[in-house]
Amino acid sequence: MNCSVRYSGRGDTTLDKYDRVVIIKNDGAVSVHSGDGIKPLNYMGPKAVFKDTHEGDERVMIFDSARENLKITVHQLYEEITWEVGDEEPGLQRDGTEADLQEWLSQNIEQVGNLEFVNREHPTSAGPVDIYARDKETGDDVLIEVKRVASSSAVYQIRRYLEGHENSAHGMIVALDVRPRTRKLADKHGITWVEIDKPKPAEERVETTSVEGEC
Amino acid sequence: MNCSVRYSGRGDTTLDKYDRVVIIKNDGAVSVHSGDGIKPLNYMGPKAVFKDTHEGDERVMIFDSARENLKITVHQLYEEITWEVGDEEPGLQRDGTEADLQEWLSQNIEQVGNLEFVNREHPTSAGPVDIYARDKETGDDVLIEVKRVASSSAVYQIRRYLEGHENSAHGMIVALDVRPRTRKLADKHGITWVEIDKPKPAEERVETTSVEGEC
DNA sequence: ACTTCGGTTATGGCA
DNA sequence: TGCCATAGCCGAAGT
Numbered sequence: 305m306n307c308s309v310r311y312s313g314r315g316d317t318t319l320d321k322y323d324r325v326v327i328i329k330n331d332g333a334v335s336v337h338s339g340d341g342i343k344p345l346n347y348m349g350p351k352a353v354f355k356d357t358h359e360g361d362e363r364v365m366i367f368d369s370a371r372e373n374l375k376i377t378v379h380q381l382y383e384e385i386t387w388e389v390g391d392e393e394p395g396l397q398r399d400g401t402e403a404d405l406q407e408w409l410s411q412n413i414e415q416v417g418n419l420e421f422v423n424r425e426h427p428t429s430a431g432p433v434d435i436y437a438r439d440k441e442t443g444d445d446v447l448i449e450v451k452r453v454a455s456s457s458a459v460y461q462i463r464r465y466l467e468g469h470e471n472s473a474h475g476m477i478v479a480l481d482v483r484p485r486t487r488k489l490a491d492k493h494g495i496t497w498v499e500i501d502k503p504k505p506a507e508e509r510v511e512t513t514s515v516e517g518e519c
Numbered sequence: 520m521n522c523s524v525r526y527s528g529r530g531d532t533t534l535d536k537y538d539r540v541v542i543i544k545n546d547g548a549v550s551v552h553s554g555d556g557i558k559p560l561n562y563m564g565p566k567a568v569f570k571d572t573h574e575g576d577e578r579v580m581i582f583d584s585a586r587e588n589l590k591i592t593v594h595q596l597y598e599e600i601t602w603e604v605g606d607e608e609p610g611l612q613r614d615g616t617e618a619d620l621q622e623w624l625s626q627n628i629e630q631v632g633n634l635e636f637v638n639r640e641h642p643t644s645a646g647p648v649d650i651y652a653r654d655k656e657t658g659d660d661v662l663i664e665v666k667r668v669a670s671s672s673a674v675y676q677i678r679r680y681l682e683g684h685e686n687s688a689h690g691m692i693v694a695l696d697v698r699p700r701t702r703k704l705a706d707k708h709g710i711t712w713v714e715i716d717k718p719k720p721a722e723e724r725v726e727t728t729s730v731e732g733e734c
Numbered sequence: 735a736c737t738t739c740g741g742t743t744a745t746g747g748c749a
Numbered sequence: 750t751g752c753c754a755t756a757g758c759c760g761a762a763g764t
Binding site: 735739740743746 | 750752756758759761764
């Protein structure tokens with residue numbers, strides 16, 4: 305359709321007259337798509353209430369929710385199709401998420417050092433740290449942040465946890481991919497980083513190698 | 520269409536057989552939508568190369584890019600429509616973004632204290648701080664983090680900037696909305712927070728005062 | 735190419 | 750409900 309759009313709520317946006325595709329889903333979610341890209345230009349969440357109105361001789365679609373509203377002015381409607389999709393979507397199965405890594409590491413903590421696993425999602429005053437371990441030699445506490453890809457934020461995160469931990473502890477980042485600048489930043493802050501290979505699903509596992517960085 | 524999807528790249532996902540809507544755009548972007556929600560279940564960015572193949576008697580759509588690939592197995596195709604959209608999309612105009620707030624505050628710094636504006640996006644060793652100002656009474660440096668909605672991360676952010684700033688300075692958060700726990704956290708770390716009303720767009724504004732620095 | 739950061743981020747989980 | 754942290758986050762801008 306050829307349309308212009310006005311959104312007001314968490315922010316305010318305007319979309320000038322042009323050809324676009326508008327999708328309205330079963331749960332009331334709306335999205336306005338341009339001819340390019342993955343993300344919709346405008347959209348509205350599942351709770352939206354749809355009101356089909358007119359302004360002069362133009363069709364105006366209004367979507368309202370608690371604190372937001374979206375107004376699509378339809379200048380020309382080229383085509384309108386409806387398709388039943390059903391609500392038994394099996395859903396997306398993700399593999400190798402951070403949670404998976406965390407689970408794996410809690411069972412294979414020796415892969416990243418001479419460590420003993422203590423706790424997972426261990427509470428600190430700055431929030432829960434992914435893994436709490438102990439150095440078998442020194443007996444020191446080690447707090448580990450697990451990431452698929454570790455960027456600078458991982459360093460800041462682990463520093464907060466160290467600050468909020470009851471004892472003084474050593475910080476460590478374990479990830480499939482530790483970005484170059486993150487390595488330098490971690491070193492600078494005395495935080496150990498370890499890259500591990502993507503762990504295979506349980507039944508396929510044989511061996512893993514690891515690359516380690518020190519400060 | 521009725522399809523199942525396999526993605527491998529930045530992560531790995533599986534999507535079991537069900538009815539969905541697949542959108543292929545001008546620039547090569549693909550998205551697989553379920554009947555609910557805003558975000559696509561699977562997708563692939565603009566650079567994707569499309570190969571239309573077969574596996575047995577089933578159509579298989581493969582999308583490849585540098586380090587990713589998406590495979591859609593089509594079990595049944597209900598309908599296929601093509602629509603020309605054109606590439607002169609005027610684009611989304613955002614209003615009241617953080618950048619706008621920053622701009623406004625740099626011109627109206629007196630709204631949040633007896634301050635004198637010094638610099639915007641002022642560099643520190645921890646990255647550029649939104650606004651650098653000076654306390655007119657004490658002469659102390661004040662570093663300000665501007666947000667639409669300020670959550671705990673704003674506190675940590677400003678602390679990093681204070682750490683990376685050349686002089687000792689006072690930290691401040693200015694936002695349309697400072698979340699309750701963020702207020703407490705800011706207080707705890709000695710960081711001032713100020714909530715402001717959403718500034719009106721430039722053309723509606725009646726007057727602004729400007730502060731000029733003397734050398 | 736890599737990094738950083740905003741976003742109407744969305745989404746899920748937990749207190 | 751609010752808050753936190755993840756996400757294949759996306760997308761844009763700067764280096």
